[in-house]
Amino acid sequence: xxxxxxxxxxxxxxxGAVTLVVVLALVGTASLAVGARALSxxxxxxxxxGVPGADQRLSEITLILRTVRVPRTVLAIAAGAALGVGGAxxxxxTRNPIADTGLLGVNSGASFAVVxxxxxxxxxxxxxxxxxxxxGAAAAGVVVFGLSxxxxxxxxxLTLALTGQGVTVFLAAMTTAIALSDQASxxxxxxxxxxxxxxxxxxxxxxxxxxIAAGLVLALTTLPAINLLNLGEDVxxxxxxxxxxxxxxxxxxxxxxxxxxxxxxxxxxFLGLMxxxxxxxxxxPDYRWLVPYAGLLGAVVLLACDIVGRVVTRPGxxxxxxxxxxxxxxxxxxxxxxxxFRKA
Amino acid sequence: xxxxxxRTVAPGVRLGRASFxxxxxxxxxxxxxxxxxxxxxxxxxxxxxxxxxxxxxxATIFGRGERVDEFVIMDLRMPRALAGLVVGVALGLxxxxxxxxxxxxxxxxDVLGITGGASAVxxxxxxxxxxxxxxxxxxxxxxxxxxxxxxGTGLLVYLMAWRRGIEGLRLILIGISVSAVMEAIxxxxxxTADIRDVARAQAWLVGxxxxxxxxxVLVALWCTLALxxxxxxxxxPLRPMHFGDQVAASLGVRYSMVRAVLLLCAVLxxxxxxxxxxxxxxxxxxxPQVAMRLARHATPPLLASGLAGASLLIGADLVARTALxxxxxxxxxxAAIGGPFLVYLLVRANLRKDR
Numbered sequence: 001x002x003x004x005x006x007x008x009x010x011x012x013x014x015x016g017a018v019t020l021v022v023v024l025a026l027v028g029t030a031s032l033a034v035g036a037r038a039l040s041x042x043x044x045x046x047x048x049x050g051v052p053g054a055d056q057r058l059s060e061i062t063l064i065l066r067t068v069r070v071p072r073t074v075l076a077i078a079a080g081a082a083l084g085v086g087g088a089x090x091x092x093x094t095r096n097p098i099a100d101t102g103l104l105g106v107n108s109g110a111s112f113a114v115v116x117x118x119x120x121x122x123x124x125x126x127x128x129x130x131x132x133x134x135x136g137a138a139a140a141g142v143v144v145f146g147l148s149x150x151x152x153x154x155x156x157x158l159t160l161a162l163t164g165q166g167v168t169v170f171l172a173a174m175t176t177a178i179a180l181s182d183q184a185s186x187x188x189x190x191x192x193x194x195x196x197x198x199x200x201x202x203x204x205x206x207x208x209x210x211x212i213a214a215g216l217v218l219a220l221t222t223l224p225a226i227n228l229l230n231l232g233e234d235v236x237x238x239x240x241x242x243x244x245x246x247x248x249x250x251x252x253x254x255x256x257x258x259x260x261x262x263x264x265x266x267x268x269x270f271l272g273l274m275x276x277x278x279x280x281x282x283x284x285p286d287y288r289w290l291v292p293y294a295g296l297l298g299a300v301v302l303l304a305c306d307i308v309g310r311v312v313t314r315p316g317x318x319x320x321x322x323x324x325x326x327x328x329x330x331x332x333x334x335x336x337x338x339x340x341f342r343k344a
Numbered sequence: 345x346x347x348x349x350x351r352t353v354a355p356g357v358r359l360g361r362a363s364f365x366x367x368x369x370x371x372x373x374x375x376x377x378x379x380x381x382x383x384x385x386x387x388x389x390x391x392x393x394x395x396x397x398x399x400x401x402x403a404t405i406f407g408r409g410e411r412v413d414e415f416v417i418m419d420l421r422m423p424r425a426l427a428g429l430v431v432g433v434a435l436g437l438x439x440x441x442x443x444x445x446x447x448x449x450x451x452x453x454d455v456l457g458i459t460g461g462a463s464a465v466x467x468x469x470x471x472x473x474x475x476x477x478x479x480x481x482x483x484x485x486x487x488x489x490x491x492x493x494x495x496g497t498g499l500l501v502y503l504m505a506w507r508r509g510i511e512g513l514r515l516i517l518i519g520i521s522v523s524a525v526m527e528a529i530x531x532x533x534x535x536t537a538d539i540r541d542v543a544r545a546q547a548w549l550v551g552x553x554x555x556x557x558x559x560x561v562l563v564a565l566w567c568t569l570a571l572x573x574x575x576x577x578x579x580x581p582l583r584p585m586h587f588g589d590q591v592a593a594s595l596g597v598r599y600s601m602v603r604a605v606l607l608l609c610a611v612l613x614x615x616x617x618x619x620x621x622x623x624x625x626x627x628x629x630x631x632p633q634v635a636m637r638l639a640r641h642a643t644p645p646l647l648a649s650g651l652a653g654a655s656l657l658i659g660a661d662l663v664a665r666t667a668l669x670x671x672x673x674x675x676x677x678x679a680a681i682g683g684p685f686l687v688y689l690l691v692r693a694n695l696r697k698d699r
Contacts, residue, residue, distance in 0.1 A: 098450055098516055147687055151694030159690055161450055162633060166690070169626045169683030173676045176550055181670060183539060190534040190542055270524040277517070318532070325528035329521035336517045337507060 084298020
């Protein structure tokens with residue numbers, strides 16, 4: 001009875017994961033087709049795999065797909081998966097249900113780096129400061145992790161969360177101070193803060209995706225350890241978990257994932273927190289399932305929000321980060337109200 | 345053996361119907377924080393283009409000052425300092441209540457929707473020129489409209505989270521959702537607005553103590569005192585609630601009612617602060633955690649949190665006005681001081697455990 005019940009749960013979760021992959025493929029196709037110039041599935045197919053140059057109209061479609069639609073679709077999937085996995089991991093490692101990917105100072109570090117390089121070097125093109133943003137995010141993550149690990153009392157989930165808050169508060173203040181005194185920085189900051197997957201080319205997307213892939217692999221190695229760490233530090237150690245190593249690996253993975261996604265898109269708040277809760281509701285507390293679910297959900301949600309953003313304010317576009325909050329938050333609040341979620 | 349037992353069990357004190365635990369360290373820290381708050385308060389009044397010595401400031405506050413000092417202090421500088429005091433206490437107290445009830449150190453009234461709502465409304469009024477927005481801004485005033493937006497959002501969160509009572513995690517998660525919506529609206533308004541309006545809106549978004557009048561400050565002061573009275577009355581039943589609803593219920597606490605009233609107080613206190621200084625960020629988050637660590641207390645101490653918030657805010661305002669080469673809103677300096685101080689307390693506590 002017990003075994004068959006476990007097997008059934010196992011099958012159900014596997015089927016759910018397959019369903020999410022199918023949904024992701026469908027939304028991905030929709031993302032290629034929807035936009036200022038709507039394309040039919042046939043046109044998408046031809047544009048992607050057909051021989052270019054034969055037909056004026058087809059080569060135009062190819063151009064749209066390869067320079068606009070494919071890059072933003074790839075980025076939305078990669079960043080969404082990164083933020084989803086990052087959100088689930090940070091909630092697991094801090095054991096705090098309201099932890100978000102920005103908690104380790106990643107978002108504020110990236111924003112601070114952006115306004116600083118604009119102030120110092122007068123950069124004006126977002127593509128120029130992507131890597132500074134990544135460095136800022138990584139540096140903030142390292143500082144938070146380093147400070148929170150000092151001493152024998154260090155490394156606890158509470159210390160990590162509060163140190164992250166303290167560093168975030170400080171960096172946000174510095175960012176505001178610069179933005180208030182320099183109009184160019186303020187102008188860049190307001191667009192940066194909105195969080196968008198558009199306007200970034202493959203020269204940025206490939207390296208970012210490579211970082212995210214590395215982060216995902218590292219994240220997957222920590223999953224069994226999170227399950228045991230959530231039973232308590234001592235229990236985990238007693239069961240043979242190298243707690244220092246798995247926590248370090250987890251924090252590095254979160255920083256790389258959130259940092260790479262934030263560098264390419266700007267801070268997209270709330271996505272990681274939201275999908276982590278939805279994933280926990282769907283899978284239960286087993287992180288070996290929860291985290292992959294969160295990644296798939298994050299990709300689906302960010303991609304869907306990007307599509308919605310292209311359509312609702314034509315001829316303009318609404319940034320994906322804005323849509324995530326405007327559309328996702330009410331839905332999330334309704335789920336919370338109906339009592340769907342338990343503690344991390 | 346005996347010694348350890350005596351140290352871990354704190355003696356109780358009973359005065360009529362009220363009883364409390366005798367905690368000398370907490371009392372000492374609270375008194376110290378009160379003294380520190382009074383000191384920075386007086387310093388903040390004394391320092392300026394027309395410097396006044398500390399003894400004269402104190403004498404004038406108690407009504408024995410000279411004519412000139414009295415004009416400068418009571419008419420020019422007192423409203424600003426008093427605004428800092430009231431806003432700091434309100435934010436610290438509001439944060440302590442929120443963190444106690446959510447039993448989560450990352451919670452703050454910012455996630456209850458007040459800050460987000462007030463920001464969205466004020467940015468809307470600043471960036472959307474003409475039409476209804478301009479009419480509202482002219483007739484009601486920016487801070488009153490922002491207060492209405494903040495309180496409206498806070499109450500919306502409160503009502504949305506109500507389901508046979510208020511539960512901590514549900515309230516916080518719904519508050520985060522509503523705040524996310526408000527922040528998205530703010531971001532979108534900023535992205536589409538003219539850059540000069542953005543600069544004005546950004547300055548308002550960090551909070552400031554500039555140009556407070558006696559009238560505004562007094563309203564905020566009385567509201568805070570009234571709410572402080574309610575909170576002090578409920579501080580006693582709040583204590584067992586840290587151990588969970590079941591323990592509280594078995595000790596005779598009507599936890600659902602206490603929680604609902606206390607959270608309402610937290611919302612209103614944060615609203616008072618927003619009306620007096622704009623959405624000063626982070627004080628409500630940092631002050632309770634700092635007070636908790638200074639007082640070596642397991643939960644955020646209410647009064648000490650309020651005093652920590654006040655001394656942080658007035659001190660930051662003092663630094664912002666005098667020590668810095670550029671003029672910055674008090675919210676920026678508060679965060680720049682409060683964040684590192686919290687990290688310092690955490691690291692120091694962790695290093696001490698080595699011994």
